[in-house]
Amino acid sequence: MKAKAAVLNPSLIVLEHKRDAYGFAVRPQHLQRYREYANIYKEEEEERSDRWKDFLDRQAESAQLAVNGLSTKEDSTILHAETTLQDADFSLENGVTGDYLNDKKGFDGLTENVTQKEDEPMEAKTHRAQIWSEIRPSLHAIEEMMSLRVVKKINGMRNEQDAGVGKPLSSIEEGRPAKGASEEDSEEEFYDVERSDPTQDVHSNESVTVPLTGATVDMAYSESLFPWNEELECLVQGGVPMALRGELWQAFVGVRARRVEKYYQDLLAPDSKPGDGAEHKSSESDIINGPTTDFLCVPEKWKGQIEKDLPRTFPGHPALDEDGRNALRRLLTAYARHNPSVGYCQAMNFFAGLLLLLMPEENAFWALMGILDDYFDGYYSEEMIESQVDQLVFEELVRERFPKLVNHLDYLGVQVAWVTGPWFLSIFMNMLPWESGQFLESGMCFFLKETESCYFEQHLL
C-alpha cells in the first residue's frame, strides 16, 4: 500500500509521464503530447490554486469582519469564522491528502504527500471511522451556502410527502436529532428525521443554517449572506485545483448535511436489509419506505452487472487493486439498495470510481447520492427517460446553433444523441484529459445555478 502511495506521488508522475496526476495511464500514442502539455497543466493548476487560495483567504477575513457586527442570535457564524481562521495554515499541498488515503480500506490513490492531517478542532469524529471525514473548515462557508439547497429540497420534499407524492428515499436529514440513535432503529430515526423539526438541530457545525430552515428559504437573505456567490461561480468555471476538488465537491453537494449516521453501514450490513423493521411501521412510513421494502422482495439483479464492471472500471489504475474494487463494490451496492428504482446503471461505476479517488468511501457515497438523486433523477432508471429528454432538448439546441452540423449528421443518418448521449450519461468522464480541470466542474455549475440549462450551455462547444 505504502509503495503504491509513493508511486502515485505526482512529482514522480510528472517525471515519468507514464501516468497523469490522477493516476491514469497515459496512452502510448499520447505520451509525446502529454509531455508537451504537462507544464501547461502544471502552470494552470498553480494559477487555479492561487485564485482559490486568495478567494478562501478573503472569505475568512470577511467572515471575521461580519462576525464583529453580528447579533448574538447568529453566534454560530462566529463559531464558523473561528474555524475559518484556524484554518489559516491552509495549504493546497495538503489538499487531497486525508488520512483515509493512507490507511483506509478503500482506494489509496491520489496521495499527494503523506502529511499528517492537522488537528481540526471541529472534527471530533474524523478519526472514528476511516471511511468518513469532514472537509477542511475553510470550505465550510461554501458548504453552508450549498446546504441551503439541500435544506430547501428537504422542505419541498416534506411538502410533497404531505401531498402523498413524495419521492420516498431522497435522504436528506438536515436535522440530525440529539436523541440517542440506537443501531437498530437508525433507519427509523432517519425517516423520523425527515419529518422532524429541523430547528432541533444541535450540531454546532450546522447551526448557521438553522435560522434558514423555515418553510421556505429566503434567497434574498442567503444572497446577502453569501455576497461572494458570483465570484465563486467564476472560480468554478475556471476549474478547481486538484487538491481541493474532492472536498469542494463535497461542499457543493452538501455531503455533510445529507449524511445520516450509519445509513451507509446499514445498507451494507451483510445480511441485513436496509428496511429492517420497516414492516412494523405506520402506513405513513410505509409510503416513505416504499422502495426499501420493495427491495426486500426483489432479487438484487444488478449484482452481476456490478461484478462485471468492477474490473472494467479504470482498468490498470493502481488505485483499483483488490481493495479499491471492494470499495467500489460497496459504494455501488449501497447506492443500488438506497435507490432500487435505479439500482445500478453502467456509467455510475465511472463517477463512483472517481469519487473514491477523491474522498473517503462514505463521503463518496453521500456525494454520489446527492449527485444522482438531485441532479440525475430519472436519468439512470430502467427507462432512462430523463436522459432521452435531455438528448432531444440538446439536439434542438444544436439544431438551432449549429444547423450546418446537424444537416450533415442528418445526411449521414446519424442522430445527435448517438454521439452526445454517451457523453452526458457518463457526465463527460473519459471524454477529456483529466487534468484539463474545467470539464470535471462542468456539472458543478448546476449545483450553483440549480438548473440544468448550464449543463447544456457548457457543452455547446
Next chain:
Amino acid sequence: MDSPSSQESVGFDYLFKLLLIGDSGVGKSSLLLSFTSDSFQDLSPTIGVDFKVKYADIGGKKLKLAIWDTAGQERFRTLTSSYYRGAQGIIMVYDVTRRETFTNLSDIWAKEIDLYSTNQDCIKMLVGNKVDKESERVVMKKEGINFAREYGCLFIECSAKTRLNVQQCFEELVLKILDTPSLLAEGSKVLKKNIFKQKPPQPDTSSSSCC
C-alpha cells in the same frame, strides 16, 4: 499517426453499416477493437453506443465499414434500438463461457432485431466469443450451429483476445452483404450521394426521424 488509414479513406466502393449487439461483457467492444486495430486490451464498459470506421479490401472491393458498438446492459436497449436503422449487417455476440449470454440471444436479441431492424435482407451473424477460454466453455459449437440454422444466420466462433477468426468473422459477413443485391444498392447509394451531390439535402421539417 493515423495517416495510413486516412490515405485509404480517399476512395471506396461501398459503405456498409454493421452493428454489434449482445449481453454485457461478451466482448463486443473487444471484438471491434481486435478487428479495427489488431489489439486487445482491458476496456471500459460501453455507455450507450460507440463506433469505429474500418477501411478494408474484401471480395475485390474497397469498403468503408462503419461499425456500431452498443452497450449490453438491459436498460440501454431503449436507447440502442434506434441504431438498428439502416444496418446492413448485425453481429450477435455471445460468450461461450456464459450460457445466459447465449440463451439471451433467442430470448431477447433476436427479437430486438425483428422489432428494430429496418432492412428485411439485413445479414445476421452469430459469433461465439472467448474460445481462448476453452476449458471454461459451456456453450458447445454444435449449439451455435443449430441456432444459426434456426435463425438463418451466419456463424463463427472466435477469440478477440487471440484474434482467432476475428478477420474471418467480419469478412464472411461483408462477403454475404456483397452477395445481396438490395444491400449492395444501399451501400452504394450513400456513396453516389457523396459523389454527386455537392450539398447534403436540407431537411424540410425539423426532424423527420423522431417518430
